[in-house]
Structure formats: C-alpha cells, structure tokens
Amino acid sequence: MSNRNLALLFLLLLAPFPALAAGLPSAPPESLGFSPDGLKRIDAAMQRWVDQKKLAGVTIAIARDGKVAYQHSAGMADIAKQRPMADDTLVRIYSMTKPVTAVAVMMLVEEGKLRLADKLSDYLPEFAEMTVATATGTEPAKQPIRIFHLLTHTSGMTYALYDSSPAGKLYDEKDVMNAGRSTAEFAKVVASLPLVAQPGTQYNYGVSIDVLGRLVEVVSGQPFDAFVKQRITDPLGMNDTSFAAKAKANRVAELYGPGPDGPAPVVNTVWNPDYVNGSPLKSGGGGLLSTVSDYLRFAQMLLNGGELDGIRLLSPKTVQLMTTGQIPPDRRGYMLEGLPGYDMGLTMAVLEDVGASGLPGSVGEFNWAGGASTHFFVDPKEKIVAVLVTQMFPDKYRMRLELKNLTYQALEKPHGR
C-alpha cells in the first residue's frame, strides 16, 4: 500500500471520530458508576419494544460527569425503506424544543433586554386585551399575561390537541398550529382567541412557548430560527438541530402512530408538516429536528450550569432558576396527575418529591418530553443526562417511565445518598 493510500485509510479511520465528537466523549460505564449488566437490560428492553411492534426504532443515550456511559439504537428509523435507527438519525423532538426556546428567552433576560415580570403585551401588543372562555361566553382577563406565565404554562393558553373545552375547540377551529403561517401571524391568531383560564392561575399545557419564540424575534430583531442557530445550536456544536432537514433529508426518521399491526406512518397532519424544506412557522414549542447526540450536548450544557466546552450560554444562577419549581400545588391543575411529585420550572418539570413520583430519582431532577415519545432528563445530584428518542406519536407507552427506571436500575454508585 502506498503512503498516499495509507494516509487516505488513516483519514477514513478518523472520519467517524468527529461525528462522535458531536455528542459527548465516552468512558467505560464502570468508571462512571454504571453496571454493564444493568445496562444490558436496556438493550433488551429496546429490542422488546421493537419486537412487540410498539416502536419502529429507538435510541437511548446515558451520560454521567459529561461522558457517555451508554448509547444504543434498535429497530428502524424507516420501516418501508429499511433504514435502521442510528445515532445520527434526525427525529422530530416536538416539545423538547421548549427548553431550547427557554434558553433563548433567558439569554435575552441576562442581557437585560427582557424581564420575567414584564407584560407580554409590552412586546407583542396584540396580547393587550385578552379574554377568558367561560361556560357561557367570555370574560375579560383579570391580569396581564407576563413572560413568567408563558415559561411556566400559566398564561392560560392551551392546545387544541389535549383540550376539549370551549377554548380548546376554538384553537382547533382556527387551526392554531398550522405551520403555513409565519411565527408573527401565528402569534396574532393566538391573541385573537380566548384563554382557557385566567393568566397566572393554573397550569395549562399549550402554545405559550411558541409565543415565546415570537417574543425572541421581536426582542432580538432576528428570525427565531436564525437566533437559535446563531446563539445556541452553532455555539454548542448541535449541527443536526434545526427547523428544516434540507440536505439531510435521508437521515430523517419516519413519523409513526399506533396502527393495528404496529407502527403506521403518520402523514399530512398539522403535527407533521414539511420538515425537509421547513415551514413558515418556527415553532418554539415543538418545531425542532435533532439527534440524540445533539440533545445530549444541550442537556449537558444545562447540567454544567449553562456552559459546555468553554462556550457559555447562561450563568449557573439562571440555570438554577430555570430548574427550580415555580408554581404552587394549587395552580398545577392536571400536571398533578400527569407528573406527580413534580413542580414546574421554566419549561421543564422539576422533581420535588421522589416518593410521590413513583420512580427512582433525585430531588431536583428536571426533564421534558416530546409528542413523538421522546424524553430527556437531567439529574444534577447524580450528574446524569439521559435521552430517549423514537418517533411514535403520541406517547402511548409513556417512555418517560421506562427511561427513568432503566437508567437508575443500572446506576450502581450514586452520589446523592
């Protein structure tokens, strides 16, 4: 073999390493306090979900102390095309977009351009005079929507998807999440609709974070996708995270729903717009494509107190505030049932009562999930980040419960006791 060919071979050998570097470095699981036997149970569980035709494909990554202890894929990213699920498969992370948007908002707060106590209508005047839906009609909002309310889902905004109340029905009629509208137009539609509850009074999962995406545009003077790229995903090296796959179309996983014979492709719904070319709506509540490796980096940045590999996005005290419970139990509404033991931080749930949660974990653990059964959590006491991606819409099998259980059962050496 000539020297040139040797050099070429060497380069080819090196090639996979930059791809890995896009995530986090690896280390032997034992060195990070994980049991290799315990981690094998995760392989088995993932294969079981695929064999039982619950999921087409799935990837789980678990890191501790900034190093990957476990990363494995099973099944298919696209069954029809026989494309296997892989570490670099692009997935719709839906609501796991929300913490990214929260980071964008908090960066502007740190710059002094925005305050959590500010009224939304100071920046988006269309929200100045809101109404609240009642059984018989509407009543005026008794207090203004503030930025803090949006970040904690206490604005009174809702989704059509989970809400059959009069307000939810109006969201459905107006096709609020129609991706054909620009982010600015979207905000105006939301502003024209009544709220489901008085601002500041109750947790209601909804379009609050999408509206924050528009707020970032107005305060920063940049399109939301440009802000996210320039200020968050580029600095953190999240090269596969965006609102449009473009040239990476062949790496996007198919979106599935539960069909009679297992996962069935979901096409042409409001929740599955054109992810290849992108849509006018840059949804801060659910519009991003990402990979398990990219999201590991994002979550590690949060665990590090706002910094990764020398790039600082936020101060540790801002991240602490984002991951501190913010709303008293009497305002948590249906969150009490969906996430028992959790308080709400800024776009992320924060564990305040391990016993009530019914799962192993640590007080202070924070997490969020995406509509296609994706999930991540960060445990600041154990220094653990775990990410699960798949593409099953909706989250029929409650993958949050699986990821937490499987991660902690494999953890042999906890810090937190």
Added chain:
Amino acid sequence: MNRRLAIVPVIAFLLILAAPLVAIAAGLPSAPPESLGFSPERLKRVDALMQRYVSEKKMAGMTIAIARDGKLAYLRSEGMADIAAKRPMRDDTIARYYSMTKPITAVAALMLVEEGKLRLDDELSTWLPEFKDVKVYAGQNADGGAKLEAPVKPIRIRDLFTHTSGFTYTSVADQTPVGAAYEKADIMRPDRTLDEFSKVIATLPLKVQPNTAYTYGVSTDILGRVVEVVSGEPFDAYLKTRIFDPLGMTDTSFTVPPDKLDRFAEIYEMAPGGGIQPAKGDDARIRFREGARFSSGGGGLVSTVGDYLRFCQMLLNGGALDGARILSPKTVALMTSPQLRDDQLAFLQTFMPGYNTGLGVAVLTDLGRSELPGSVGEYNWAGAASTVFFIDPKEKVIAILITQLFPGLHYPVREELKALTYQALVEARDVE
C-alpha cells in the same frame, strides 16, 4: 538626626497618603472580577444598564457596587449627582438612603438585645409608656367617625422589626383613614425629636391588630426611639459610637455636614412632561440638612456606597468587620431568618413574591416564586429614592445600587440589580 528617627515622618506621611486610598477603594478592597467568579465580559452588561438609565434621562446618575468574598468585583458610577451644578456621580457621592436605614436601626436594637438590656418579647409600652392605651382602627361608625378597638395582643419589640405592630405610613403609602390621620399629623416633620415623634404616633390608631399582618410603616422609627430610651443615648450618637465609628462608616449620618455638601447628590422626581426634575417636596429639602432634629431610624440616613458596603460586609461576615465585632453570628442568623407565617405576608409578597421578612430585611424563602435568579437565604431592602442592596450568604455576594429618584418603585431596580449580578456570576457555589 538619627536615621531611624528620620523615617518616622516618612511613615506618617505614607499613612496620610494611604488614608484617602482606603476611602477611594469605596469601603472594601478590590480584586480582579475573574478571581471572584465573575465574568468581566458579562459585567459589561451592568455598564450598559447604567448608561441606558442615564442616557434615556430616566435617572440623573447611578452607582453600582458588587462584592464577593469581601472584595469588590465591580464598582462604577455613571451620570450626574447634580445636573444643575454639573457635579458627576462618583463612588463617594453622599445620597439619601431612606429605608436602607432600617437594617442599621435593626442592628442597633439587636446590639442592646445582645447586652441583655432589651428583649424581642418585651412589650413596647414597658419602654415607651405613651403606647399603653393605643387603639386599633376598626372601620367607621354610623356617624362617620372612626370605630376604635383595644388591641387583642400588645405590641412587642419583635413586631417593630417585622412590621406587625399595626403602625402604617402616611396616605402616600396608605389610602385608608389611618393613613390620612398620619398625614394630618404630619408625622415626619423634621423639627420634631424622636421623643416628640413617638408621642404623636401614640395618639394615632393602629391600622391593624398587633401581631397579625405585615404592614409597612413607622415601626422602625419607633424602634430608634426604643434604642434611645434603652441605651440612654441620643439615637444619632448611639449609631455613631456603636456602629459607624467601629465600622469606619465615616460618611453616614442623619445630616450632611456643611463641608461635605459638595458631595451630596440632588434628589430627582419624575417630571410631568417626561424625564426628571429636582424633587419639590420639603421632605428631601429640609431633612438631611443641619438643623433637622428628627433622627429617623426608618429612613433618615445619608451614606455612601463605600460605607454601606462595609455595613453589608459586616452582616455577611456574621456581625464583624476588620476586627470590629458588632453582633454575634447567631444574632445575624436570626436577623436574616424568615419570621412570619405565609398568611401574614400578603402585602410584602405583592411586590416581593417568594420573600418573608427577617428583622429589618426581607429574606428569600422560595426561589421559584421570586421570578429572579438568586439563592434561598438572600436578604435585602430598598430605599424610597430607588436605592437597593442585597446580600447572598450562600454565594458570599453583596450588591448595591444607588441613585436619587422618587418614587422608589417606579423602575424595577431591585429586579435589575439581581438579574445583572447573577448573570455575571459564572462560578456559583449554590446551584443544586
């Protein structure tokens, strides 16, 4: 002349030179911000905030100081102390600290508690008999007169610290008939002594029953009178000998001496057509000048950033600074611990959600409800001319913002000071 003796005047000269240097360092020694865990780049955002306030003519001038571990990481003054006189805002500008006097009065009273001369549980009337027959406002009678009741519980010294005495302020802060009665009695007249002031207050009804609800008012001024009676010293003299002199707070007093008037900032208010104008009220004109007699423990002190930094650092250190022990650490811990039940705190929490009251300061008990970065246990207070300070015992951080603008709650200075300080703190110790 002996060589060894010859060096004495040199040393004396050097000491004289050194003395002003200590003052210029504004209270505490400085250190590079990076060495204290602050990002110099992010501290530039503090510059930007001050420049914005000044250039937009929202404030004449502003000083911000941020210290950690006993050292100054940031100190900067922007704009003017007096626009008409063309005097710039400086690190040694003397300003009206108003309610930032309250923590100092609390320390003064707690020193007497430590000496065993006063107890928090004592009834106020045992020290100030004029309050023996004080009545509580209970609504209007049919004839339009005030209905008065006897107190269910006596006012105790602790109630003066926690604003649960039932005392209030004038109608500026209190729109009730009690506030109007305070207004009519012109309670803050600068020509009254503390003794005379206390006797006027004792003739007015309490706004609410003692020991029931946080009600911001003249409690701390009355506490200043208690200090006089218990110590047997005029309140201003007591503060000077027991707190200001030991801590080296040389520019803190109830009146500005004539030779320091060229360092005294003008006080501004919102102008009707936008911008600011020199404040018109007598209060800011006559108080703080020689001849005024009212030593207001609730709001009468003028000070400088350097002096107030030293006071704060004494608290952060657990009651001592540079060898001067003012209080024991356990007394400071009590002073900065939450004192009231949630159901007593409605008024405080309308403008400071997540906070309880300590003794003379507000204490953060619920970070999530505060809507600001911070640490549980952080304590602070503010002054009517838009000044504010906070102390974070977990992060060992002190921050002070000084300006001279009425009214105090017009701009969110407390929120901005906290947000800017914590965004620049990149090496935090309490983040789990």
